[in-house]
Amino acid sequence: MxxxxxxxxxxxxxxxxxxxxxxxxxxxxxxxxxxxxxxxxxxxxxxxxxxxxxxxxxxxxxxxxxxxxxxxxxxxxxxxxxxxxxxSKNPLCNEVRLGVIPTIAPFLLPKVLLPLHQAFPALSLLLIEDQSAHLMRRLESGEIDCAILALPYPTEKLACQLIGEESFWVAMPEGDPLTKKRKISAADLPMERLLLLEEGHCLRDHAMSTCGGSEVKAQFQGSSLYTLIEMVAWGQGVTFVPAMALESPLLKHARIELRPLDEPTPHRQMALVWRATSYQKNNMVILADKLAELMVG
Amino acid sequence: MxxxxxxxxxxxxxxxxxxxxxxxxxxxxxxxxxxxxxxxxxxxxxxxxxxxxxxxxxxxxxxxxxxxxxxxxxxxxxxxxxxxxxxSKNPLCNEVRLGVIPTIAPFLLPKVLLPLHQAFPALSLLLIEDQSAHLMRRLESGEIDCAILALPYPTEKLACQLIGEESFWVAMPEGDPLTKKRKISAADLPMERLLLLEEGHCLRDHAMSTCGGSEVKAQFQGSSLYTLIEMVAWGQGVTFVPAMALESPLLKHARIELRPLDEPTPHRQMALVWRATSYQKNNMVILADKLAELMVG
DNA sequence: GTTATTAATTGTTAAAATCGATTGATGTAT
DNA sequence: ATACATCAATCGATTTTAACAATTAATAAC
Structure with missing residues (x-):
């Protein structure tokens, strides 16, 4: 035929x-x-x-x-x-499906979404909030085009570009003995009162490695930073928060005090990752550049 | 592009x-x-x-x-x-636009339409009744696919296939002196009482040539055979009718008598004509064969 | 009769499509 | 770890196709 x-x-x-x-x-x-x-x-x-x-x-x-x-x-x-x-040839005119981990999303997105829209009016962002491991899977299957993760994280076979870095701070209840110090060192931390996120959040892993690896026995596992902060405010313990969170209304809380950590300051890097084969790979670099620029400013 | x-x-x-x-x-x-x-x-x-x-x-x-x-x-x-x-490859499955002249259509069509439909159920016939010259023009412009005409008629550049032949008869009023003859010869015809169709009908031309060409001065020009017959019935004159018309209810008229013409019997041939280049040329032959078969039977 | 118009035809060349075989990269099973 | 299987890209050779320019045959118009 x-x-x-x-x-x-x-x-x-x-x-x-x-x-x-x-x-x-x-x-x-x-x-x-x-x-x-x-x-x-x-x-x-x-x-x-x-x-x-x-x-x-x-x-x-x-x-x-x-x-x-x-x-x-x-x-x-x-x-x-x-x-x-x-x-579809114009840069960043397609729909871009972006995954963001829960400990970055609520602090980063309010800051970048509007400027991004102004920079790329034709770009249509579809946001998905999920944990790193889930995002990796969804990325590989093609369900999303890219993700913002916190490094260190194993990102083999993915293209990856840093978009910023932030140090961790310690959040403690008002009047806590620790508040007497201007800077907290790892040794000062009261392991028995340390509050961490539940399994799967990379912030939990980063916090644990800051305090000396698997020795840590976290007393409580919060399902989100919001709950964790509320726990701290009620005097249940102390926790780590990423620097970006400081500007959040969440931490304007009257009953919480914040202190930076001592040198060498523990920190995490934020990166945009995507499939190396992605048809959007050119756009991804542009997007990452813009995000990095917005993080600094 | x-x-x-x-x-x-x-x-x-x-x-x-x-x-x-x-x-x-x-x-x-x-x-x-x-x-x-x-x-x-x-x-x-x-x-x-x-x-x-x-x-x-x-x-x-x-x-x-x-x-x-x-x-x-x-x-x-x-x-x-x-x-x-x-x-469209099946024979006679297309729409066929068929033109027929007015002196054939009312006698031929009732006889062939049903059998044609039975023979070619997929054939869709679109009928158009018009005078020979008009049909020729519509044929050439592609408005119709084929036509049934009476010969002799100039059909240059058209493919043509005979489908039947019929002699002319003379129709006269009941009790007319001419009715005493079993067969009428051209010489017997009362020229001054001859009724003919109006200009453009080929039957008019055929009748005139039967009576000796342009010498004829027809007293009355009917616009259709029906009117002409009515005229005859009312004693206004005599006219020619094609043999096929004899079976028509029109000529069962009580006040009309019919006589055949003498040897050499004047007659007309009926033919299917089409553009030699027609995409339906194969079908046309099939159609003409079938029509010829139906005329005999 | 001559000329102009039109689509088909012919012969040639350039471009392309396709195949078979191979390569290089990537999982999977042992 | 190592060998094996899978998969899409690549390469080289061959066939097929597309396109053109020039010509022909048929027709209409003058």
């Missing part, structure tokens, strides 16, 4: 509309002989006469008319395909 | 659906390398990445998905085109 070609249909349509091989050929930017034989080819492959030719006029057969009508549709869709692809 | 080819779109659709170059190639009956390069060709001509390839999986980009969707439509229309043309 031989499918017609778009070119054949294009030629047929031109002849049906102009009723003239020569003019049709001109419109299609080919010679009359090229057009003529292309249409003959179409006729024999379909096994049907599409045009009645006399030396003086060209008359489409009913079948020829019907097929020309279908050809019109096909041509229209073809132009539509070209339109579709040329639209 | 380069249009995609249907083949490229077909290959793309296969890959998007199967997520596998090898299987897609198999489905399309080509080698993997053929399919692979065809899709690369499509991508570069559109200037857009349509697929993300890793060694282990193939992931369509959003643009790739959209274009595959359009490809699906185009493929569907293409198959439709093939369907359209193969449908």
């Amino acid at each position: 031989y499918l017609p070609t778009i070119k054949q249909l294009q030629y047929l349509l031109a002849v049906v509309e102009l009723r003239h091989f020569g003019q049709a050929a001109e419109r299609c930017f080919v010679t009359q002989s090229t057009l003529s034989s292309a249409i003959q080819e179409l006729e024999t492959s379909l096994g049907v006469q599409l045009l009645e030719r006399t030396k003086r006029k060209v008359l489409p057969t009913p079948t020829g008319l019907e097929i020309a009508e279908q050809a019109r549709k096909i041509l229209k869709i073809s132009y539509n395909i070209i339109e579709l692809s040329s639209n | 380069y249009l995609p080819t249907i083949k490229q779109l077909q290959y793309l659709l296969a890959v998007v659906e199967l997520r596998h170059f090898g299987q897609a190639a198999e489905r399309c009956f080509v080698t993997q390398s053929t399919l692979s390069s065809a899709i690369q060709e499509l991508e570069t001509s559109l200037g857009v990445q349509l697929l993300e390839r890793t060694k282990r999986k193939v992931l369509p980009t959003p643009t790739g998905l959209e274009i595959a969707e359009q490809a699906r439509k185009i493929l569907k229309i293409s198959y439709n085109i093939i369907e359209l043309s193969s449908n």
Whole structure:
């Protein structure tokens, strides 16, 4: 079964509309002989006469008319395909599905979403908040295009670009003995009163490695930084918060005091990651650059 | 501006659906390398990445998905085109636009329409009644596909096939002196009482040539055989009628008597004519054969 | 009769499509 | 770890196709 070609249909349509091989050929930017034989080819492959030719006029057969009508549709869709692809060529005009981990999302997004929209008006961001491991899986399956993670994190086979760095602070209840220090060192931390996020949050792992690895036995596992902060405010213990969170209304809490950590200051790096093969790889670099710029400013 | 080819779109659709170059190639009956390069060709001509390839999986980009969707439509229309043309290949399945002259139509059509429909159930006949000259013009312009005319008539450049022959009879009022003869000869005809159809009807010309050419001065010009017969019934004169009309209810008229003409019997031939270039030329022969068969029976 | 117009035809060349075989990268099983 | 299997890209060779320029045959117009 031989499918017609778009070119054949294009030629047929031109002849049906102009009723003239020569003019049709001109419109299609080919010679009359090229057009003529292309249409003959179409006729024999379909096994049907599409045009009645006399030396003086060209008359489409009913079948020829019907097929020309279908050809019109096909041509229209073809132009539509070209339109579709040329639209998608502008940088950051596609929908970008971005995953962000829960300990970054609430602090970073309010800060960057508006400026991002101003910088790339055609960009449509779809946000997904999930833990690092889940985001990795969704990234690999193509469900999302990129993710903002906290490093260190194993990101083999992903392209990765840093967008910023932030140190950890210690949050403690108002009047806690620790508040007497301007800077807290790892040794000062009361392991027995340390509050951590539940399993799966990378902030938990980063905090644990700051305090000396698996020795830590966290007393309580909060499911979000919000709950954790509330616990601290009620005097249940102390915890780590990322620097970005300091500006959050959450930490304007009257009953919480914050102290930086001593040198070497523990910190985490934030990075945008994506599949190295991603069709958006060029856009990803642009996006990461913009994010880095917004983090500094 | 380069249009995609249907083949490229077909290959793309296969890959998007199967997520596998090898299987897609198999489905399309080509080698993997053929399919692979065809899709690369499509991508570069559109200037857009349509697929993300890793060694282990193939992931369509959003643009790739959209274009595959359009490809699906185009493929569907293409198959439709093939369907359209193969449908039109059955003999006499198209619409056939048939012109018939007014002195044949009312006598022939009642006789043949039903049997024709039984013989070619898929045939859709569109009937047009008009004078020979008009039919010729409409035939040439492609407005109709074929016509039933009475010969002799100049039919240059048209294909032509006889479907029957009929002699002329003379219709006269009941009790007319002429009724005493069993057969009428041309010389017997009362020229001053001869009623003819108006200009343009070929029956008029045939009648005139029977009576000796342009010598005839017809007293009255009827616009249809029906009026003419009524005139005869009212004793206004005599006229010619074609043999086929004898069976018509029109001539069961009580006040009309009919007589055949003497040897050499004047007659007319009926023929189906069509453009020699007509896409229906094969069908026309079939149709003419059938008509001839029905005329005899 | 001559000329102009038109589509088909012919012969040639350039472009492309396709294939088979190979490569390089990547998982999977032992 | 190592060998094996899988997969898409790549390469080189061959066939097929598309396109053109020039010509021909048929027709209409003058």
